[in-house]
Amino acid sequence: MVDFDAAHAAVHYPPDRRFRVWIRPSLVALGALLVVIPVAIAWIEMSLWGLPTIAPIASVNPNNVASPHGFPVWVRYCHFFNFLFVTLLIRSGLSILADHPRLYFNNDCTPGSEWIKFTPITVPEGRLWTAKDDARYISPLLGTPGYRHTVGVARAWHFINIHGFIITGIVFATLLFATDQWRRIVPTSPVVFRQAWNTWVHYATFRLPPEPNGFYGYNALQQIAYFAVFLVFGPVAILTGLAMSPAVVNRFPTYPRLFGGRQSARSIHFLTMIGFVGFLVVHVTLVIMTGFARNMNHIVMGTDDTSPSGMIWGFVGIGVVVGCWIAAHHVSWTYPRALQRAVKSVTYPMQLLTLNRLNPHQRYRDRDISPFFWPNGKLPQRAEWNTLAQGAFQDFRLRVDGLVEHPVELSLADLRRLGFVEQITMHHCIQGWTGIAKWGGVPMADLIRLVRPLPAAKVVAFFSFGQSLYGGAYYDTQRLENVLKPACILACEMNGEPRTRVYGAPLRLRVENQLGYKMVKWIERIEFIESEKQIGKGQGGKNEDDEYFDLLPNI
Ligand SMILES: Nc1nc2c(c(=O)[nH]1)N[C@H]1C(S)=C(S)[C@@H](COP(=O)(O)O)O[C@H]1N2
Ligand SMILES: [Mo]
Numbered sequence: 191m192v193d194f195d196a197a198h199a200a201v202h203y204p205p206d207r208r209f210r211v212w213i214r215p216s217l218v219a220l221g222a223l224l225v226v227i228p229v230a231i232a233w234i235e236m237s238l239w240g241l242p243t244i245a246p247i248a249s250v251n252p253n254n255v256a257s258p259h260g261f262p263v264w265v266r267y268c269h270f271f272n273f274l275f276v277t278l279l280i281r282s283g284l285s286i287l288a289d290h291p292r293l294y295f296n297n298d299c300t301p302g303s304e305w306i307k308f309t310p311i312t313v314p315e316g317r318l319w320t321a322k323d324d325a326r327y328i329s330p331l332l333g334t335p336g337y338r339h340t341v342g343v344a345r346a347w348h349f350i351n352i353h354g355f356i357i358t359g360i361v362f363a364t365l366l367f368a369t370d371q372w373r374r375i376v377p378t379s380p381v382v383f384r385q386a387w388n389t390w391v392h393y394a395t396f397r398l399p400p401e402p403n404g405f406y407g408y409n410a411l412q413q414i415a416y417f418a419v420f421l422v423f424g425p426v427a428i429l430t431g432l433a434m435s436p437a438v439v440n441r442f443p444t445y446p447r448l449f450g451g452r453q454s455a456r457s458i459h460f461l462t463m464i465g466f467v468g469f470l471v472v473h474v475t476l477v478i479m480t481g482f483a484r485n486m487n488h489i490v491m492g493t494d495d496t497s498p499s500g501m502i503w504g505f506v507g508i509g510v511v512v513g514c515w516i517a518a519h520h521v522s523w524t525y526p527r528a529l530q531r532a533v534k535s536v537t538y539p540m541q542l543l544t545l546n547r548l549n550p551h552q553r554y555r556d557r558d559i560s561p562f563f564w565p566n567g568k569l570p571q572r573a574e575w576n577t578l579a580q581g582a583f584q585d586f587r588l589r590v591d592g593l594v595e596h597p598v599e600l601s602l603a604d605l606r607r608l609g610f611v612e613q614i615t616m617h618h619c620i621q622g623w624t625g626i627a628k629w630g631g632v633p634m635a636d637l638i639r640l641v642r643p644l645p646a647a648k649v650v651a652f653f654s655f656g657q658s659l660y661g662g663a664y665y666d667t668q669r670l671e672n673v674l675k676p677a678c679i680l681a682c683e684m685n686g687e688p689r690t691r692v693y694g695a696p697l698r699l700r701v702e703n704q705l706g707y708k709m710v711k712w713i714e715r716i717e718f719i720e721s722e723k724q725i726g727k728g729q730g731g732k733n734e735d736d737e738y739f740d741l742l743p744n745i
């Protein structure tokens with residue numbers, strides 16, 4: 191990735207870097223109301239009855255050394271690591287978002303049905319506009335690694351940091367509830383909510399409420415904010431993240447419905463990020479306004495005085511975090527392969543043990559079929575494919591060979607005689623969009639029975655007539671056990687229509703426990719091999735080779 195050819199340069203230096211945020215006007219109005227109403231009520235209350243008094247309550251503001259107080263060393267370390275992991279999660283998440291800069295509350299991702307989009311582009315009609323065309327540039331100052339279409343590398347950072355975030359969360363929660371520190375952030379009395387409102391009236395009318403010393407207790411609104419960030423935003427972010435996994439969604443289709451559907455889960459995942467950022471801005475502002483030196487000593491040094499050491503070490507800590515952002519950027523562009531391998535060494539065995547064992551088990555109905563289905567990939571340009579397409583693929587012969595006892599060449603009619611099933615499944619693209627379609631074709635298991643793989647065959651490679659983004663024929667591989675799963679088919683029909691060119695005619699793979707890029711379209715031939723390391727650059731597929739995608743994307 192260091193020497194940019196023309197195709198890479200178009201990705202790294204796209205000429206069109208315009209940025210625009212559009213939110214559905216009704217939601218802007220709703221959002222404005224949600225802010226204006228509580229502010230207005232606060233002003234009315236203040237002008238009619240004056241500022242509410244905020245009496246110190248024992249449970250909220252103990253100011254007494256017998257109650258839990260102070261910042262034990264584990265709180266301070268968790269605070270630091272949480273800051274590190276959350277910022278890297280946000281930065282890599284923004285990079286992922288830029289790859290499909292639209293959010294929806296439906297499952298079909300029809301252009302025009304977004305509630306928010308981060309692109310000035312209206313999807314053109316009358317020409318092929320792929321999801322990859324739709325990816326936007328994002329500055330590396332904002333995203334990790336930033337730039338357009340770096341979703342593979344961004345996901346590596348997202349998954350590295352999600353481990354850190356979850357481990358920090360578990361350590362924090364365990365120690366919080368093992369000690370009496372939990373009393374500091376869990377509201378235990380209804381008085382807290384009353385006090386929180388009174389505190390809000392102060393802030394909303396531009397006054398600072400009487401500020402308890404945070405070493406001993408928080409103001410009620412602050413307590414609720416900490417509680418929400420820790421016990422609401424964090425868990426919801428993790429659960430909605432899981433609701434985007436193709437393996438989970440296609441095994442447990444009801445799970446994403448808890449969040450209103452697969453795309454609402456993605457939208458809520460984004461909103462938790464907005465929640466974190468909003469919290470961060472207000473939190474930092476108030477930390478500065480309410481006695482910066484003392485507050486920094488609390489959380490950095492664990493002491494309650496006004497010496498400058500907390501500020502100094504605090505800035506060192508922030509410097510370390512910024513240094514990590516820069517290091518992540520550097521690794522992304524200089525050692526992307528090493529990064530991909532490092533992530534794979536952990537995630538690949540873990541996926542094999544966990545998510546990859548889930549067999550697809552969808553229950554979508556005809557009426558769930560998406561009216562729109564984003565296309566991806568370049569239509570094949572080879573004369574051979576064009577000729578075949580003109581003849582409605584009558585002359586097409588699928589070659590299946592490699593480590594098999596019985597290599598074959600099959601026409602579409604032969605394949606149809608082998609077997610034919612129909613399934614309605616949700617397609618998940620790595621970029622974030624989904625679509626539900628009915629696919630009809632021959633189960634790979636039937637084909638495998640026919641060709642009889644040799645014991646050495648562990649991997650199945652699918653080669654396409656089409657080129658990939660950076661040149662060379664598109665291909666991808668699957669482990670033998672995955673193509674033997676029930677919903678793995680070579681599809682020749684989509685939504686009851688044969689051979690739609692854009693969606694992969696004559697044949698395209700469907701393997702429903704993984705992401706879209708594993709499902710090769712315009713399949714020319716299939717080869718059984720020992721290992722994916724034997725072909726291409728050895729990473730298991732064109733996107734794995736050129737864009738550092740995962741070999742086994744169950745999530
Ligand atoms: N030959 C080929 N197959 C491909 C691709 C491609 O670029 N070339 N893109 C993949 C990706 S990233 C996705 S999301 C799906 C998209 O399938 P669709 O166009 O039917 O939506 O095709 C996959 N198969
Ligand atoms: Mo994709």
